Amino acid sequence: MATIRVGILGATGAVGQRFLQLLEHHPYFVVTALAASDRSQGKPYKDACPWRLPGDVPPAVAGLVVRAPEPPLDCDVVFSSLPADVAGPLEARFAAAGYPLVSNSSSHRMDDGVPLLVPEVNPDHLALLGEPQRRKGGPGKGFIVTNPNCSTVMIALALAPLAREFGVEAVVATTLQALSGAGYPGVASLDITDNVVPFIANEEEKIERETRKILGRLNGKVSGVAPAGFAVSAQCHRVNVVDGHMAAVRVKLSRAAEPADLRAAFASFTGPPQELRLPSAPERPILVRDEPDRPQPRLDRDAGRGMSITVGRIARDDVLGHRFVALSHNTIRGAAGAAILNAELLLARGYLGS
């Protein structure tokens, strides 16, 4: 398969660095352009920002000069992790200029016509883009595909098999989110050492609405998705963990089910990424652990190379009916890895490449 040239917007941020790490040995995607909205423009990447992940900056990108996040960029597809305050118009400009843009930013997630994609959950939402061939080649043919908020992706993944097999009527999710979700420098150490912060700006709203779009149905119009009919309640907390978002979830199902039925639904869940053996797809999107004290961020975040979520503590709940705990690597399955998997599906479905 021919190589696809990738440009990264927001390359100097926490998710940008994760993009570069995950793409270092990718079979199809090669990073050919880097851009950032900060003062690093014009510098070789290795001098533009300190590398803040273990190990060293991938040698292949160390010398790439950081550009302004504006078209044109020397690439076939654009991955964006621009900050929310600038992503909206900049991403739109790339799409307007004909680039396929795969975004981790929140700006366009709820837009009509923009898929909010979890490849195992709602691959049919790609139909919002129209026929692949319409998207091939040049100006006016760009598009935007988004991945969800870092907590939403695991909640949506966990709900997907339940919605399919039992129906979902209400969801109550309480999150304990990692520091890397706030980017860098992000959370001040004085705010989180020996502490918890019960607030993440806009996070509860994002989880509540994005979950319903992901699990919603195409409504027949070219541009639209009818959100799922169930209510979602989210309360979000920042905790003193480097990587790995956790969610304590209660769910009201439409049909009676035993905890063992939920377990089976989680464990057997797969989707097109598994069928297509996409390079970043984990063997199983949802791992179930039966120990009473799992999942845990430090022990489970890297499962499936950070692309599997882990579910545990499946039990009856006196108020909602059932409950469980989910965990996901927030900058891999919750951000950079999610976008890469989206791009891999786009490639497999014919939306990328010539």
Next chain:
Amino acid sequence: MATIRVGILGATGAVGQRFLQLLEHHPYFVVTALAASDRSQGKPYKDACPWRLPGDVPPAVAGLVVRAPEPPLDCDVVFSSLPADVAGPLEARFAAAGYPLVSNSSSHRMDDGVPLLVPEVNPDHLALLGEPQRRKGGPGKGFIVTNPNCSTVMIALALAPLAREFGVEAVVATTLQALSGAGYPGVASLDITDNVVPFIANEEEKIERETRKILGRLNGKVSGVAPAGFAVSAQCHRVNVVDGHMAAVRVKLSRAAEPADLRAAFASFTGPPQELRLPSAPERPILVRDEPDRPQPRLDRDAGRGMSITVGRIARDDVLGHRFVALSHNTIRGAAGAAILNAELLLARGYLGS
């Protein structure tokens, strides 16, 4: 007022040390006996265990020799924070021997005839003990009064004004609990650094059943409390915080209410400890903070000298109707301070002293 002589069971543990710290300058209670179930028996307290709170062991108890936790002890009232695996029969022996016993342990909380007391919430449950005078003096006249689990006390305190003013139909509580709640040595640092543990043994069950007993009604029988009729769902997590339990709570109320109505109910709530100006009573049992990112353990746990809980983030909830976040110092209002306040109410109501 005459001095009441206090014996502490479990004096070498984390809650035991907090008892000693809080009682150091108490106007009525003076510690005259220390006991523990561990190998410290026979040693002066200062040599029996390292003092693990900031500062030094209170001089007045440093020389007291640690005894076995069995009657007789040289005291008028016994405070117990014995480990759950030994508390049950040992506490019962003290009560049988005629001692008033105020316990922080879980063994007898759900027993018929034993008040599970939060002085601002259910002071009427003291009627389970019968008339005060029946309890005065000597063998056969001892009794047990318990305080709730360290998370339950804040949930019950927060629910009390809501139950009173709006009625409660269902409660969903998700906790983020501090390390000191597990005692010492308690949680291994390797289990909690850069991590969260979504499991605390028996904790979810305790919250679910104790909350309903505290907010239940005397059922006319001498020995009984009919639990409150609402369902409670608890999911519990250990987080990397020294002191201060947090709970994210959703509540379904019986009557329509605005968030501002809940706020007013919280902020105006008081009870007998405030009316009686009990020494350990905070001016306000529930403080409300309006900043979007409060309460926080490190900033709010010491409010009201650790005896006020702090509530924030009061809002509508799409699934249950309303939600908020509560925070409490788990070894003060959640343990030693709770027991001391219980004892202060017992004294004021005539159950202690000659």
Next chain:
Amino acid sequence: MATIRVGILGATGAVGQRFLQLLEHHPYFVVTALAASDRSQGKPYKDACPWRLPGDVPPAVAGLVVRAPEPPLDCDVVFSSLPADVAGPLEARFAAAGYPLVSNSSSHRMDDGVPLLVPEVNPDHLALLGEPQRRKGGPGKGFIVTNPNCSTVMIALALAPLAREFGVEAVVATTLQALSGAGYPGVASLDITDNVVPFIANEEEKIERETRKILGRLNGKVSGVAPAGFAVSAQCHRVNVVDGHMAAVRVKLSRAAEPADLRAAFASFTGPPQELRLPSAPERPILVRDEPDRPQPRLDRDAGRGMSITVGRIARDDVLGHRFVALSHNTIRGAAGAAILNAELLLARGYLGS
């Protein structure tokens, strides 16, 4: 004694907030003016920045409007914790305008004619200011007095009795420094969670040169201090602790001594603040702990209301001769409290007030 009106430069920072907390109930000093170099100018203090210490902003300053850090300010003495990049010229302007300025910033510490003061250690260095009466009143009579870097103050305090009784020939200090030493937002949580950073900008240099000035001698010239003759080696690390700097110190003494001799010298050390019973002076500047695992930041930082340093692990050292570990509250004895104690000594010596 008449009240002294205090202005705070840098009032919205971490040390600024500590100033306000420590001065809330001060017997002589009352805060009448607040200034900051940031965008908070023009706002009442309570709206200018979130209060980041436990509890609430002191009510007496909540309504004070934050000014620009330039003269005139409505006060008799100025306390400064301005950031190093702006402190130099701004502080000089206040001194030139006739204000006594007590600074926690590093800009002027090494200036000729500026005392770098630890009241128990080098009170004689106040002679650099000339006669007190020369400093009384109005333009041209202002001056600057500085306190040391937050690590240096504890190293200098610990060395003072050793220098006095045994002579000091070389000092090797390795620090483990708390997060609050970097101000707010300061250290990013992603940089310090599950981590240590072996670098604090300019810190090693400050410790090496400030220690020698503090322990140096007035050299007969009006403006000068001859630095102490011993070499100092400092290696500095940031660790994941909220408050409390620790230093592992080896020292080469001029005369033979047993560890017990060092212990006695530490424990008996006092100075003018103790003799004058200055309000912020701890009963003992140096507390000695004999447990093998002390001092510890969380247990010992608040000793003497944060104004005592704690020394432990006094032992022989195969390379330098002796060693010990010292600990100090870095924003109290190491910053705001140090400046306040300096001001109290200035007042007692006649340099403040009319």
Next chain:
Amino acid sequence: MATIRVGILGATGAVGQRFLQLLEHHPYFVVTALAASDRSQGKPYKDACPWRLPGDVPPAVAGLVVRAPEPPLDCDVVFSSLPADVAGPLEARFAAAGYPLVSNSSSHRMDDGVPLLVPEVNPDHLALLGEPQRRKGGPGKGFIVTNPNCSTVMIALALAPLAREFGVEAVVATTLQALSGAGYPGVASLDITDNVVPFIANEEEKIERETRKILGRLNGKVSGVAPAGFAVSAQCHRVNVVDGHMAAVRVKLSRAAEPADLRAAFASFTGPPQELRLPSAPERPILVRDEPDRPQPRLDRDAGRGMSITVGRIARDDVLGHRFVALSHNTIRGAAGAAILNAELLLARGYLGS
């Protein structure tokens, strides 16, 4: 090459689990026997203890039944990470029974005739074992080879090129050590959260004496090593880091040298493991980083798959002459990986196998 069958003593501990993880895909060594001194004896390993590293217990050992740590064991070589209080006699029994025993425990490190081995530093110390062929086969032919304390190994590695090229006259090392160094459960979270503990039992003594043995010379007698002639001073601290020991080191050299000379000596250092391309040998034993804020535990501990140490902040020192900071993964290069590398060298030199 034929497979060597390995038995692990202390298999359920923190270092034991690291042994199993590192040996999972080893080219020569296959784990055939597990033993532990705790109550796990008689259980299949997967039920004997929770797996506390990320991921899952290696499938090949999950079913092995845990034995008592006594001969005979079904293996060709024994790796030991038994607790210090039981290791001494148990390890001696294995050696007496003819087993080659490679130990991470401290009991026999200072014994005459027992190599304290760092393969890049003192491979010649294997001569203490006599001729390899004397060691081949059966009763009376067993031996013990030890690796150093987890901090000592990095100090010795860093000193080795300096000793070789410049001579070493004195060493002052101050450590900041990770939690995993204390095993499991090890350090209580209440002791280390928001805290530092300036004490690790026996650690300072171990570093001071082991470093001198490793860098000492065979003294001509069959059984002996003359310790290096320089003095070593160690002060040790436990910090809130999961993995990765750091040491701030000052060194007095015998010959004049520029920091750049030290840098070159570190970076070019190699030994037999590199020449022999031993499977666990890192390409470079010492990595040098030039950023001002490196090494850091979280970013550098996994360098060289945990087998490289990282050195940074090389500079002049006013007291000792030179200084630097070193970092090493304490359970890989500092424990299990060290023992495995030792065994690989033993195999290459003919001491293992038939």
